[in-house]
Amino acid sequence: MTVDAAAWDALRLSLWVACWATLLAIPLALWVAWLLARREFWGKALLNAAVHLPLVLPPVVTGYLLLMAFGRNAPLGRALDAIGLQLAFHWSGAVLAAIIMGFPLMVRAMRLAIEAVDPRLEDAAATLGAPRAAVFVRVTLPLILPGVLAGTVMGFAKAMGEFGATITFVANIPGQTQTLPSAIWAALQIPGGEGQAVAMVLMSSVIAVSAVLLSEVLARRVAKRIAGA
């Protein structure tokens, strides 16, 4: 069985989109997780709800809302268009969709990790003269690393598998916006396309399983270092 060039294209695009989405989402997810874990402010419940919304909304609805906001004729879309950034029907839109869909999973894992860090350790660091940013980088971050890794893998896997919001927002243009799940779906629409679909299903399964295994290994190594064994 030979695998079509289109399938390899879809794989490449999916990896590209997932990597961008994960990298861009990490700092933002960390910040939101920290806000939710350590700060009290007006509208905290609202922020929490907004973060979790993509988890409960049908993905196609999220995709439609993105189209409403960032489409060619939407105000936001027009503004971005003016600076040469087109999101709708473009792979960068797939990145945005992947970020939004994976965000609640990333924030959740990171928030739990931050809440598990004893804030008294951070107090102690402050009394030693460490400014707040240094406390975060040198004390909090190393201690939450397993949670950050877990959240990152979840976000990456979600980005690789995202389908509904992506196909609604950026369509399914082979070579341009056709991600692996979209390509699998497309292959299944064509009589005799099952062979290609199976090949791509294998690709996504291998990537998903490797990501989980890798995160497990990394998290175990970090936890071991923290426990000082």
Add this chain to the structure above:
Amino acid sequence: MTLSLSLSHRFDGFALDLALEAGPGITALFGRSGAGKSTVINAVGGLLQPDRGRVVIDGEVLMDTEGGIYVPPHKRRLGTVFQDARLFPHLTVAQNLMFGARYAPRGSTGPAQKDVVALLGLETLLARAPATLSGGQKQRVALGRALLSHPRMLLMDEPLASLDGPRKQEILPFLERLRDGPLGLPILYVSHAVDEIARLADTLVLIQNGQVQAQGPLFDVMSDPAAVPLLGVREAGAVIEADVLEHGNDGITTLRISAGELELPGVHADAGARVRLRVLAQDVILSLTRPEGLSSVNVLPVTVEAVHPGDGPGAAIALRAGRDRLLSRVTARAVAELGLVPGMTCYAILKATTVAPGSIGR
């Protein structure tokens, strides 16, 4: 170095309202659990913002709620040692020590890492992870870490409270070295253990129900009969200084105090050293005549300075012995029978076994 602080803070059903000063040496804050001691430490260190208050150190205002001044903890340069050590679990002992040194202000003076390692006996622990250390070892590392941040004052919040007897003994000499050594670092020391305070403090502040009940030089406050209920009747007692004269072959050491000589077992200091003796009030017996044929040889002529009746059947008697002051706790009935009044002379019998020089040294 002078720290002056006033603060008032309200918790659920508890109000703290006090003012105190801490100079050079070790200033101990004593009070029962829940007296508000840790709140004071946290307010000084900047980890707690009180409702109202002002903290000034050597003329520099660190906090003033009226003036809207609040210097954040990392700019206060007050090294803090907490009861629970709070070592960073992901760093080795050496890295924990370096964390303190990293943020010491440029150009600040203070001990070097190798001096601290030697002072606290950390040589063999440097590569270890905090999780593998005993409680006493953790506290030594926490102390070293705080010292290396070159603080202008050390805040210690019950640093020995979670340690058992032998572990305590492991730390106390280091604290004494810190007090008497060339660092001369002022320390604000919170504790609810009278033995630690008797051994370490230069100045004592007694706190009860969120208020300062007494403050002054340790020797004065410990021998103040009014302090007996604050310290607890079993714990109250004067602290006096003594010079070690000689050690006998039978394990008995002769010491000189201003009112005479004492013979005590279990004194470990070298001849010529000056030690602190803690004489519990309940272990000082009074006699109108010089007693003969007693098993205790530690009898001192004393003058009654004050008679302080307690709430119960007991009374605290302030005594002067030479230049020192002692405290005796007797029953109110004994006060009446002996006719104890200020100015009269009598004899104090110190039960040798209960004077505790082993845990007190200087």
